[in-house]
Amino acid sequence: MMFGQKIIDYEKSIDDTKIVVIGGGTGLSTILRGLKAFTSNITAIVTVADDGGGSGVLRHDLGMIPPGDIRNCILALADTEPVMEELLQYRFKEGILKNQSFGNLFLAAMDGISENFMEAVRKMSYVLAVKGKVLPVSLDKITLKAKLKNGQIVSGESNIPKAVIESRSGIDSVFIEPKNAKALYEAVIAIREADIVILGPGSLYTSIIPNILVNEISDELYKTKAVKVYISNIMTQRGETDGYNVSEHINAILNHAGKDIIDYVIVNTGTIDKELEKRYLEEEASIVNFCEKEINNLNIKIIKGDFVKVKNEHVRHDADKISSVIMKNFIDI
Incomplete structure (x- = not known):
């Protein structure tokens, strides 16, 4: 493992270290759950390009920012009882609300009694005692x-x-x-003041890259003095990253940002059992491989580890291991 440069000294507490995580989907909420065990000084910047599922229905019917990824991040950082989380994640099984999440409806109702979507997010975060901040990357309808x-x-x-x-x-x-979509001001400031900025994990083209297509976000990522870390996906994703290795993931990010915005990449060296691997191959997905030389040629440092966690027959990142590696590499704990 290659260790990163520590960014705080022993006189500074972990909670003084400002961590920003950028992405969307289940990958972002997974990492947030791991990080909140170490610190409450976390800001999640979340894509608002989602237009499918229950979020898409509310986006089209109510003209609101899609709430799904925001909801998941709020719940990931919330200090609430398990039954409340179960309630907010509940999906209706029949009727006109079929497949709609109660948490989405909760956030939609908050949006209805608020001046704007950001105020609704703040109110929901307050009700659920969120540790940290959850910010949509933009309030524009992207x-x-x-x-x-x-x-x-x-x-x-x-x-x-x-x-x-x-x-x-x-x-x-x-x-x-719109190509000139305006970044949420709080998101820009969060990146500007961050000590660590984490990209991913998550769907490359539909969860991570949409955030950096907002010009002010990619500009701030380039200018910030924060350590910038990309967490590479463990598995390829059919219809997005078929056959991609880690360096191809990285190049897609850099090409869309138009500038160098990654200092370190966290890559998985773990494996999965043959039966599970076979099932993924049947769905045209496989473990993301990496070539150290290719990554080194991009002037990006590598942090390696076994980060595989299997849950309900699906491969996920082990959030506890990832968060521990981030803390040990970049923060004195």
């Missing part, structure tokens, strides 16, 4: 689009993987509309 390698343009975050699979053509690039 649509994610992709240009495939065959030249096809696909509109909508949820449509991109489907189009890749159907056309058998990979993603060339993604972009957002």
Whole structure:
């Protein structure tokens, strides 16, 4: 393991260290659960490009920012009883609310009694005693689009993987509309004042990159003096990163940011059992491999470890191990 440069001294407490985590989906909320065991000084900056599932329904019906990823991050950082989390994660099984999350409806109701979506997020965070902050990357209504390698343009975050699979053509690039979407001011300041900024893990093109397509975010990531760490995915994702290795993940981020915004990459060296690997291969997904030389050529330092955790037959990052590695490498604990 290659150890990073410590960013605080022994006279400074862990809670004085400002950590910003950027992404979306289950990957972001997973890492937040691990980090909150060490510190409450966490800010999550969350993509707002989601347009599928229950979030997509509320986005289209109510014209609100999609609440799903925000909800998951709030719950990840909340100090609440298990029954409350179970309630907020509950999905209705029938009727017009089928597949809708109660937590989404809760946040939608908060949005209805608030001046804007950010105020709704603050109110929900207060009610659930959140440790840290959860911030949408923007309050603009952002649509994610992709240009495939065959030249096809696909509109909508949820449509991109489907189009890749159907056309058998990979993603060339993604972009957002409006192109001049304005970053939430609090998100910009959080990056500017951060000691550590973490990208990922999560869906490369639909959870991580949409955040850095907001110009002020990529600009601040380039200018910040924080240590910038990318947590690479453990498995490839069908319709997004088929066959990608770690350096291809990194290059996609750097190409979309237009500048160098990664200092370290955390990569997985763990394996999964043959039966589970076979099931993933049947779904056209596999473990993300890495070549140290390729990553070193990008002037990015590598931190390696076995971070595999299997839950309900799905491969996830072990949030406790990842968080411990971050603390030990960059913070004196």
